[in-house]
Amino acid sequence: MKRHPIITGVIALVVILILWAVLSSGGRDYEYVAEDASKGEVARVVSASGTLRALNTINVGAEVSGQITAVYVDFNSPVSAGQLLAEIDATRPRARVTQARAQVDLARASLAQAEASITRSLTDVQVQTREFARRKELAEKGFVSTAGLDQAENALVAAKANLSSAQAQAQSARAQIAQSMAELESAQLDLSRTRIIAPTSGVVIDKLVEPGTTVAANFQTPNLFTIAADTSRMQVEASVDEADIGQVRKGQSVRFTVDSYPEAEFEALVQQIRQSASQNGNAVSYLVILDVDNSDGRLLTGMTANVEIITGVKKNVLRVPVASTRFLPREEDRGEQPEGGEQSGEAKQAYVWVPGEEPYLPRRVPVKIGLEGEEHVEITDGLEAGQAVLVRSKSLRGDGSGEGS
Structure with a gap:
């Protein structure tokens, strides 16, 4: 006490105050x-957690196999419908187009030959028809033998057979042209698919390829890019417990926060209540879709939202x-x-x-x-x-x- 008189006095004062408080309270x-x-x-609110998603996301894939030779966009790149995103090596598809064109030309040449044969055969049939008629008339007057008449008839039959053969060749050539044209269109389509085009306007939110990457589209279409068509409006996919889902109705107001902006509170509306249940162990929940205005662009896809659905309010x-x-x-x-x-x-x-x-x-x-x-x-x-x-x-x-x- 002599060494530390001040500390001793403070402790004594605290003890006195505690005793006074206890005694004054009976x-x-x-x-x-x-x-x-x-x-x-x-x-009254229902609390849930969810994930922010773009309102409309489109996966852009490749329908032909090959090596990526060029990529023209990156993450967060704004794109417009019809814009070139990437290119696949077009050597093989271009060779197929050249081969298919050659087949078309060959089939057309065969058709031209068949049509020329038809023309010759028609002329021959006309000539042999007149010759057979003349010999028949002479045979009836006794000026031509039966053997001569038979010879003229055989020549007419042969001319008609040649005409039928030429017509069949022409029909085959036309079919060959149709087949070659179909192969040409398929090859041209594959060639056009080596150019990866944006199907809609939006923002690239995911890019899965770089120049040199090989894509294989043999069994399924590989995904190359993901485009968010409109980031001014987004949605929250919130998981609501089965005990609370009965209070949730379409059109109810919602408020939520994200970790990126802990002081900001965002608003949304209940847009849809999915009837399919999700089960995690013994916990059953339902997916509730919330419509969010993101005109300021602060919210990003994949953010975790801490959601409060207002199921009742009185002022x-x-x-x-x-x-x-x-x-x-x-x-x-x-x-x-x-x-x-x-x-x-x-x-x-x-x-x-x-x-x-x-x-x-x-x-x-x-x-x-x-x-x-x-x-x-x-x-x-x-x-x-x-x-x-x-x-x-x-x-x-x-x-x-x-x-x-």
Whole structure:
């Protein structure tokens, strides 16, 4: 004490203050904390977590195999419909086009030959028809033998057969042309597909290839780019627990935050409630789609959203803290007053504790509560604005003990 008189005096003063607080409270080392019933807003919310997605994302793939020779866009590049995104080596598709054109030309040449044969055969048929008719007339007058008539008839039959053969060759040539044209169109289509074109305007949010990358489209279309068609509007895919999904309705207001902007609160609307359930262990949840305005561009795809769906709200109503409807004074301070509550009509019967004439003799008051929010509860009957209600007990020891209900 002689060495540290100041420290000793401070410790003594603290001890005296603690003793005074204990003695002034009738020997109790705690006190009750009250808050006033007030007018304000009561909101009932359903909490969930979700992920931000672009409203309309398009995967751009390759329908032909080959090596990427050039890439003209990068992450976050704005693109317009029809813009060239990348190119695949076109050597083989171009060779196929050349080969298919040659086949078309060859088939057309065959058709020309067949048509020329038809023309010759028609002429020959006409000549042999006239010759057979002349010899037949002479045979009837006895100037031509039967053998001569047979020879003319055979020549006519041969000419008609040659005509039929030429016509068949022409038909085959036409079919060959159609087949070659189909192969040419297929080759030209594959050649055009070596140029990867943006199907719509938007922003490139994912790029999976670089020059030199080889893509194989033998079994499925490989994805090269992902384009967000419109980032001014986005959606949140929120997972809502089955216990809360019954309160969620289309068109309800939503507020949410993201870790990137912890001080900012964003607004959304419930757009869709998916009926298909997701199960993770014993937990069952449902996907709720939220419509979000992102005209300022701050929100990005993939961000985690901490969602509060407002399932009910009342403004300018009498309210008390939720803790007051759950609070119980210490057993020795309750006296003979009964505990608990019961249902009564549409409003729920409950009880709150209010300060009594003595600090440690609180009085229980029956109240009817309406909308229950996370922080406040609506009081429809039993209290008046400004009336104090007990919310917790507070320790007077200064060490944090004695806190709670």
